[in-house]
Amino acid sequence: MAYITCRNLALGYDGKAIVSNLNFSISPGDYLMVVGENGAGKSTLIKTLLHLQEQQAGTIMVGDGLKPYEIGYLPQQTVVQRDFPATVWEIVLSGTLAHGGWRPFYTREQKTLAEEQMKVMGITDLKKQCYRHLSGGQQQRVLLARALCAASKIILLDEPVTGLDPRATMEFYGLLKELNEKGITVIMVSHDLQALSYASHVLHIDRDDSFFGTRKEYLRNEKSEVFRSTGGEEK
Numbered sequence: 551m552a553y554i555t556c557r558n559l560a561l562g563y564d565g566k567a568i569v570s571n572l573n574f575s576i577s578p579g580d581y582l583m584v585v586g587e588n589g590a591g592k593s594t595l596i597k598t599l600l601h602l603q604e605q606q607a608g609t610i611m612v613g614d615g616l617k618p619y620e621i622g623y624l625p626q627q628t629v630v631q632r633d634f635p636a637t638v639w640e641i642v643l644s645g646t647l648a649h650g651g652w653r654p655f656y657t658r659e660q661k662t663l664a665e666e667q668m669k670v671m672g673i674t675d676l677k678k679q680c681y682r683h684l685s686g687g688q689q690q691r692v693l694l695a696r697a698l699c700a701a702s703k704i705i706l707l708d709e710p711v712t713g714l715d716p717r718a719t720m721e722f723y724g725l726l727k728e729l730n731e732k733g734i735t736v737i738m739v740s741h742d743l744q745a746l747s748y749a750s751h752v753l754h755i756d757r758d759d760s761f762f763g764t765r766k767e768y769l770r771n772e773k774s775e776v777f778r779s780t781g782g783e784e785k
């Protein structure tokens with residue numbers, strides 16, 4: 551059974567639809583890449599899946615026992631966030647707050663979970679370092695560890711390789727692939743053609759005529775031509 555099934559979804563603001571007629575589903579173990587032109591509504595879809603915004607029409611069905619806190623989120627980083635004055639440990643640990651709500655101190659279980667996820671991401675040595683002094687690739691690992699503390703089933707990423715050099719980008723995709731192979735479902739918004747080779751499914755958002763299918767189906771579909779002819783970056 552699918553984790554999330556969207557039927558005839560319309561998304562937008564102030565009563566005006568930006569995208570309509572969206573139909574897709576996300577099943578355990580999927581790696582869904584979400585593509586579309588600038589302003590197509592990719593971030594709006596993410597906000598809707600995170601229940602930060604209501605859809606304008608259609609239904610979102612949740613299945614397979616998925617609970618809201620089982621979706622971890624790795625946002626698009628702004629310049630201000632890159633300069634966030636906290637240690638790696640504080641940032642990763644804060645991901646555990648998604649479970650049991652706020653308490654004046656962290657429990658042993660929360661600390662153990664944070665330590666485990668730092669190990670998975672290979673950032674244990676950076677524990678006491680200040681986040682803003684890390685490289686872009688290290689910062690993304692920290693945010694991924696934080697998202698994994700928050701979520702055990704799905705991680706949602708919004709253009710996670712923006713600003714990373716080619717090597718850090720490949721490393722980051724490698725980490726995501728490993729997580730996906732361990733059974734974590736990945737939903738990633740991206741303009742990067744390289745990312746397509748990791749995806750099992752693609753959702754190409756295009757007003758009222760979006761595409762959803764497997765990567766193979768997408769590569770045979772005319773919508774992927776626009777994506778490829780620009781070298782991965784849609785104009």
Ligand SMILES: Nc1ncnc2c1ncn2[C@@H]1O[C@H](COP(=O)(O)OP(=O)(O)OP(=O)(O)O)[C@@H](O)[C@H]1O
Binds near residue numbers: 587590592594
């Ligand atoms: N809070 C808001 N209120 C009204 N309109 C908004 C709001 N946020 C976004 N929009 C508009 O909704 C449209 C879709 O925006 P969204 O950020 O979802 O696109 P996107 O596909 O993620 O774009 P990009 O690739 O540039 O990140 C845009 O026209 C944007 O201006």
